Amino acid sequence: MERMSIKYFVNNNSLGPNRNISSVGFEEIPPNTSYPTLNHSAGYYFNPDKGRILTEYQLIYITEGEGVLETRSGGVFTIKRGMIFVLFPGEWHTYYPNYQTGWSHYWIGFCGPEVDSWMTNEYCSKESPVFKVGINDEIVSLFRKAIDVANEEPTLYQRVLSGLVTYLVALMCSIDKNLQVENDxxxxxxxxxxxxxxxxxxxxxxxxxxxxxxxxxxxxxxxxxxxxxxxxxxxxxxxxxxxxxxxxxxxxxxxxxxxxxxxxxxxxxxxxxxxxxxxxxxxxxxxxxxxxx
Structure with missing residues (x-):
């Protein structure tokens, strides 16, 4: 896969106000590289020293390297390969890869009141935003499929992306909470x-x-x-x-x-x-x- 693949959707209302996919992508940050890169739109670029507050949810999956996540409600987390962390709307946060290791990460952003009902539950909270899923082939495939759909924009692509996100969140919670990560x-x-x-x-x-x-x-x-x-x-x-x-x-x-x-x-x-x-x-x-x- 290319070192970077980013897609933003601006003012897309194909699903109405209840569900909307705002961004999806993959980016490889090599070791000894400044972060974030300048490839992100103005609404997403941020200074890691100051942090930021988003108006959407984001799932960020680290497949290489390691780094740090800090949120207002959860505190500081060490992030390693095989972890997904959730960014919540209205929640101050900052995150970045270790300078010595860099990292590779997939992400998808989404929002809407319908989303709030299934993102705020016993399995997912601002206090515990990190999920250990390992390097999971199915999860990688879901992110890659989302990137392909976003780039191709077929008919009803927002609905397809919404379905992928729903399944991705459920799978993420299931693997983490039921300890289905293979330990061998x-x-x-x-x-x-x-x-x-x-x-x-x-x-x-x-x-x-x-x-x-x-x-x-x-x-x-x-x-x-x-x-x-x-x-x-x-x-x-x-x-x-x-x-x-x-x-x-x-x-x-x-x-x-x-x-x-x-x-x-x-x-x-x-x-x-x-x-x-x-x-x-x-x-x-x-x-x-x-x-x-």
Whole structure:
């Protein structure tokens, strides 16, 4: 995934006053980098030394690095990889990554009186705004889907985003409160490797590099990955690329050649051969059949 993907919605009333998605994005803050960057709109940029108050809720999911969150009601929290923290409207807060580590984070902002009823409950409060969910593949997929929907803006996209947020909040609370985070260290590393593959799907990366990033030797990584996912790492990564190709073929008009290069296949011919082997159709045939349906 690109180091930054940000989408803001200005004065969007497609859902009326009850529910509204205001922003969604992903940003990687490398180590030894000032924060926040200048990529945010005026309504969101802030000075971490002074903090700020928003008029919306935000969910912020840290997938790399660590840092600090401070809120008026909750105090100071150490934030680490695998945590989601909630920012509440009208609540003073500040947050920032450690300068030495940086961090990577997804976020989504939303507001409305209908939202208040399910964000203010026994599982979610201003006093306890931090949720431990681990590096969860499903949660990453939900954030990535939200970013894709926001960028494409299909019909009723705000309703789709609203549904994603509702599910995301419920899943976040469930994992945290029911202690469903997998405690086994190796299992967590394999899950993290899967997340890395999705985030690096359009980049030239080897499975040895993925194993190293996940903190494992390659031989052990390959063995445990196959045991847990029933696929070799390379095959799993190829499957992700084909799934992404199907998405691009059916939702965009991007040429097949460009899709091949975007997903880092050796050549369009190799991409077409791999695609047909897995789906039974060439990319062009698959796109045409989808349009006919």
């Amino acid at each position: 260290d190796f299992s967590s590393k394999i899950d993290y490797a899967c997340v890395l593959m999705k985030e690096l799907i359009d980049q030239p990366v080897s499975m040895q590099e993925i194993a190293k990033k996940a903190g494992m030797g390659y031989s052990l990584f390959r063995k445990l990955f196959r045991e847990q996912k029933n696929y070799a790492p390379v095959q799993y990564f190829q499957n992700l690329k084909i799934q992404k190709a199907i998405e691009l073929l059916t939702t965009t008009t991007i040429p097949v050649k460009e899709i091949a290069y975007r997903l880092d296949f050796e050549s369009p011919a190799y991409f077409s051969a791999r695609f047909k082997k897995q789906t039974g159709k060439s990319p062009i045939e698959y796109r045409e059949d989808f349009r006919i349906k």
